[in-house]
Amino acid sequence: MTKSDPFPPPPVSLRASTAGLLPALGILVLCVWSTPAAADFRLCNNTSSRVGIALGYKDAEGWTTEGWWNVSSHACETLLRGTLIARYYYIYALDYDHGGEWSGQAFMCSRDKEFTIRGTDNCLARGFDRTGFFEIDTGDQRAWTVQLTDSGEQGPQRVPQGSFPGLPSPAGGTTPGVPGLTPGALPGRKP
Numbered sequence: 001m002t003k004s005d006p007f008p009p010p011p012v013s014l015r016a017s018t019a020g021l022l023p024a025l026g027i028l029v030l031c032v033w034s035t036p037a038a039a040d041f042r043l044c045n046n047t048s049s050r051v052g053i054a055l056g057y058k059d060a061e062g063w064t065t066e067g068w069w070n071v072s073s074h075a076c077e078t079l080l081r082g083t084l085i086a087r088y089y090y091i092y093a094l095d096y097d098h099g100g101e102w103s104g105q106a107f108m109c110s111r112d113k114e115f116t117i118r119g120t121d122n123c124l125a126r127g128f129d130r131t132g133f134f135e136i137d138t139g140d141q142r143a144w145t146v147q148l149t150d151s152g153e154q155g156p157q158r159v160p161q162g163s164f165p166g167l168p169s170p171a172g173g174t175t176p177g178v179p180g181l182t183p184g185a186l187p188g189r190k191p
Contacts, residue, residue: 039083039142043069044076046149049097055079056090056108056120056133063120065108065133067092076145083142090133093148102148104134 045051054067057080071077092110093102109123110131123130138144 040078041080041084041089041138041143042076042078042145043071043091043093044145044147045071045073046147047095048073048150049095051102051148052094052096053077053079054092054110054115054131054133056092056106057086058088059085062118063108065090065110065115065117065120067110067115070096073097084138084144087138087140089136089138089144091136091146092131092133102134103132106133106135107131108133 041055043053050073051071052067053069053071054065055069056063056065058064066079069077069079090104090106090108091102092104092108095101107123107130108120109117109126109128111117111128115128117128119126136144136146
């Protein structure tokens with residue numbers, strides 16, 4: 001009679017598969033860890049209100065405006081995924097809870113319902129609204145995050161509906177990308 005081992009070695013096939021698993025797991029962890037961060041265009045709503053967001057940008061096919069993203073208070077949303085395709089982006093935002101807007105002098109087309117609109121010319125004649133967006137200069141970065149804030153904080157500020165302190169009449173304005181549209185054209189502060 002032979003004495004049996006209290007802890008017999010595992011079968012050879014199990015030992016071989018376990019030995020191959022550890023290096024593979026190490027390579028997987030290294031690949032995930034070394035993956036570059038996502039290059040996206042994001043917007044963070046740092047206010048106490050829910051906001052609606054419209055976005056304008058120029059791609060290979062020309063100007064496009066899109067909306068609406070609904071962003072909860074103190075939340076962020078990715079508006080465009082992937083590496084940025086332009087230097088300048090344009091934002092228009094509405095405060096759903098307290099009224100007011102984040103707007104500017106770069107006029108583009110929008111509408112009340114969900115939309116994707118090609119072109120910025122003849123908005124009214126094409127059945128769209130003509131809306132003043134504010135400009136974001138990403139400085140040719142691969143990714144960018146816009147921070148919407150309440151008045152008195154850093155970042156684009158909310159302007160009460162129909163009021164543009166320090167800015168020309170909303171009937172005027174410039175076309176996106178026209179020289180002379182400066183960061184000073186960003187919305188004023190809430191009184």
